[in-house]
Amino acid sequence: MKTVKIAALVLLVSIVSAFTLVKSDLGGYQIGDVATDFSLQNVDTKKVSLSDFKDAKGFIVVFTCNHCPYAKAYEERIMALDKKYKKLGYPVVAINPNNPAVQPDDSFEMMQKRAKEKGYTFPYLFDEGQKIYPQYGATKTPHVYILEKTKAGNVVRYIGAIDDNYSDEAAVKTKYVENAVDALLKNQDVPVKTTKAIGCSIKA
Template structure:
């Protein structure tokens, strides 16, 4: 079961694709922290990758940081291995840390189930938005509701997100057997 609006962000320390140890607390100075569970192989996750990069670009100067976490079982899905994550991060020019949750503990602590699945936290690391990036993975030009962008804009205006939750759309996280 996913953490709920108003819950605190579960802490973690993971390795990113540059083999650097990254902890939630490393970003304590950021006004807003976005944690997205994603992966390499899922077509939904792939469809949203460029949008995640663009959102990080758009909001970086406003003290927003995105962290993307892959928790899939790489034994079942070799495309989601740490080596493949490193390649993907370089190929797609990820401008955010791409973290490997090899034990799946972080995904379990957040209650994440899909890739991609978004959790947005304010400065005190209280969950303010949980759900999808937007309402159309297939066609960026056909998006009607930009859930993540809207939540970020609301929080930057010191307001709670108008839409605090939406249904994440994507592949299921591939859990260990």
């Protein structure tokens, strides 16, 4: 009987691990997955985790960087998102996923400089060793993950672009991120859950 139990356990473990493997092969989170927390160094040299934000209702996690023209084009809009939504419970948490050995403009020192020059009001974290972005499945900068804090953890509710026009903010028709957070704040379903945008591939 005991061996049967052990055999069943082994089977269960192998099934579960097989699923985990399949999941990572698909490249990161899908809508509804629970996102991992992390402890990454902020530009003020302090470590930041999602669990530090006791009062947050969720997060606007943005994989972004210094060098990418698309990230630069969206920089002001990312700052505006934090200004608007931090007080409503959805702060921006920015993460630079790039390896500075490949992209020197994205070094920690350059991040500190950029954050100071522009007066970032949100943490700008360094994914040292490039370990967190593959778990999320980010492929480019900027790449947004909106998480909702639930009892089960931080659930992924939106993945994709900030809006539908990187080059001209005045010509934007759909603000994907704002629409998603607005819906979550009203306990509604996110209208558009995934979008795609051109971006700079992450330099690992």
